[in-house]
Amino acid sequence: MQIEKNAVVAIDYTLRDTEGEVLDASPEGQPLQYLHGAGNIIPGLENALEGKTAGEDVDVSIPPEEAYGERDDRLQQDVPKSMFEGVDNVEAGMRFQAQTQSGTQVVTVAAVSGDNVTVDANHPLAGQTLNFKVKVSDVREASAEELEHGHVHDGDSDGEAAE
Incomplete structure (x- = not known):
């Protein structure tokens, strides 16, 4: 079966930045499973996998606009520091959930200077070209329940990686 809209796809992947550093990878023997066409992974990777079949290898370089977008300085x-009530030591790199007009958003502490904290709501991979090495391990038809809910239901994957 080819990868197409509404197929359940299982992939083993390694994600590297442009310098070759591994940023993420599926755990060995635990492929990422997702519902193709439901927006569960970044658009560039989903497009690169379209039409592939189980057993195929895909190496693809995805520009920021097809991944997590360009960095937006307005999101800093x-x-x-008083907004971090209950946190004894706020440090750069820490991540928090913030309530915004658009709902809950994850922010990363970019810098701490005295009583001021600079937070950044850009995705940590925004502005980066992402290099994926993927092995398609399985492709199957989605169940009616998976289609209704928009994600895989067999419990083999949490669906969080490579989104």
Whole structure:
């Protein structure tokens, strides 16, 4: 079966940045499973996998606009350290959930200076070209329940990686 809209796809993958550093990988023997065409993985990877079959290898370089977008400096802002109530030591690199007008958003602490904290709501991989090495391990038809819910239901994958 070819990868097409509404197929359940299982992939083993390694994600590297442009310098070759491994950023993420599927655990050995635990392929990532996703519902193709449901927006569960980044668009560039989904497009590169379209039409492939089980057993195929795919090496693809995905530009930021087909991954997590370009970095947007407007998504950085300075907030008072007092907003981090209950956190004894706020440090760069820490991630928090923030309530915004658009709902819950994950922010990363970019810098701490005195009583000011710079937070960044860009995705950590925004602005980066992503290099995937993928092995398609399985392709099958989705169940009616999977189609209704928009994700895989067999419990083999949490669906979080490579999104």
